[in-house]
Amino acid sequence: MHSAIPSSKMFYILLSIVSVSSLYFVVPGVIVAEETPRTFLTHTGLVIQTTGDVIDPIGYDGEALDFDPDKFMKEFDYGEVTVLDDGTVLREYYITARDDQIMEVSPGVFYNVWTFNDSVPGPTIRATEGDLVRIHFTNEGSKPHSLHFHGIHKAEMDGVFESIGTGGQFTYEFYAEPVGLHLYHCHVHPVEEHIAHGLYGAYIVDPKEPREPADEFVFVLNGLDTDFDGENNFYAANTIPFYYQHHPIEINANQNIRAYVVNILEFDAVNNFHLHGTLFHHYPAGTDTVPSGYNDMLTMSQGDRQILEFNYKYPGLYMFHAHNTEFSEKGWVSSFLVKENTDNFDTQVEYDDII
Numbered sequence: 001m002h003s004a005i006p007s008s009k010m011f012y013i014l015l016s017i018v019s020v021s022s023l024y025f026v027v028p029g030v031i032v033a034e035e036t037p038r039t040f041l042t043h044t045g046l047v048i049q050t051t052g053d054v055i056d057p058i059g060y061d062g063e064a065l066d067f068d069p070d071k072f073m074k075e076f077d078y079g080e081v082t083v084l085d086d087g088t089v090l091r092e093y094y095i096t097a098r099d100d101q102i103m104e105v106s107p108g109v110f111y112n113v114w115t116f117n118d119s120v121p122g123p124t125i126r127a128t129e130g131d132l133v134r135i136h137f138t139n140e141g142s143k144p145h146s147l148h149f150h151g152i153h154k155a156e157m158d159g160v161f162e163s164i165g166t167g168g169q170f171t172y173e174f175y176a177e178p179v180g181l182h183l184y185h186c187h188v189h190p191v192e193e194h195i196a197h198g199l200y201g202a203y204i205v206d207p208k209e210p211r212e213p214a215d216e217f218v219f220v221l222n223g224l225d226t227d228f229d230g231e232n233n234f235y236a237a238n239t240i241p242f243y244y245q246h247h248p249i250e251i252n253a254n255q256n257i258r259a260y261v262v263n264i265l266e267f268d269a270v271n272n273f274h275l276h277g278t279l280f281h282h283y284p285a286g287t288d289t290v291p292s293g294y295n296d297m298l299t300m301s302q303g304d305r306q307i308l309e310f311n312y313k314y315p316g317l318y319m320f321h322a323h324n325t326e327f328s329e330k331g332w333v334s335s336f337l338v339k340e341n342t343d344n345f346d347t348q349v350e351y352d353d354i355i
């Protein structure tokens with residue numbers, strides 16, 4: 001039986017195949033996920049297979065997320081406030097989880113971030129001791145997620161055994177206690193993966209009697225495993241490697257500075273924080289009113305956090321960074337630009353006269 005296709009018909013068939021194929025390049029798919037496991041050899045000799053989906057930024061239909069570390073370090077979410085009949089302050093927060101977004105974490109390096117309110121870290125939740133905290137959580141991700149807050153609360157508000165599925169909602173409610181610097185993160189397994197991708201944030205409980213006035217900053221110490229081999233390729237204070245080295249944080253000499261430092265670094269057992277040119281008083285978890293030490297070095301394991309209080313005598317440019325050299329050379333290096341404080345100029349002159 002003769003089944004040859006006339007050459008003119010063959011031409012049109014080929015033309016339509018080429019046309020349809022070229023459409024892919026003109027209108028790329030929404031998300032191209034590479035699901036084939038990839039094998040890596042780590043520098044310690046371990047052979048690791050990735051479990052992560054790799055989202056190809058060329059095929060990503062959404063916009064790359066913007067993240068501004070300058071804004072983040074001074075931005076606090078105090079919630080929507082209502083005073084209840086018994087005088088209790090109710091603070092309501094809205095947190096949405098997603099896991100399909102892309103951020104350019106370093107020039108040309110796009111990473112699939114998993115976000116709370118489109119941000120890594122998520123918003124810094126802030127309340128006062130005794131407030132009623134109500135968190136309206138929505139999962140718009142493709143995977144189950146949850147919110148696990150550190151602090152004192154009922155078991156059913158712990159966010160560990162109940163994960164919230166795609167499209168699901170849950171309302172977490174607890175009183176803000178104890179005073180201190182805490183954190184929250186997704187607690188769905190594999191927790192390592194959910195944290196490494198960015199589902200965490202800081203949680204501050206202020207004392208009823210406010211702390212001394214100070215210029216305040218939040219630093220969430222984190223890392224980015226951009227090739228899914230179970231090791232961080234980048235380290236940072238507030239997600240973007242080297243950001244505060246290139247954009248020094250301006251503060252004043254003789255001004256009280258308070259830093260809320262949370263270590264959420266995945267894959268590495270410890271992280272640390274070293275401050276140049278002065279020393280800080282530090283309060284582990286911010287729960288005590290008496291400092292635990294006066295130092296320029298802190299070492300923290302994952303989930304540890306510290307409130308640091310310090311000031312600078314002399315103007316100038318000072319680094320702060322991980323004293324672990326590998327971490328600092330891969331991005332966890334920052335700086336303060338200390339300006340002359342004209343408000344305290346007389347004090348400074350007196351000090352200079354003495355020396």
Ligand SMILES: [Cu+2]
Nearest residue numbers: 145186188194
């Ligand atoms: Cu999660």
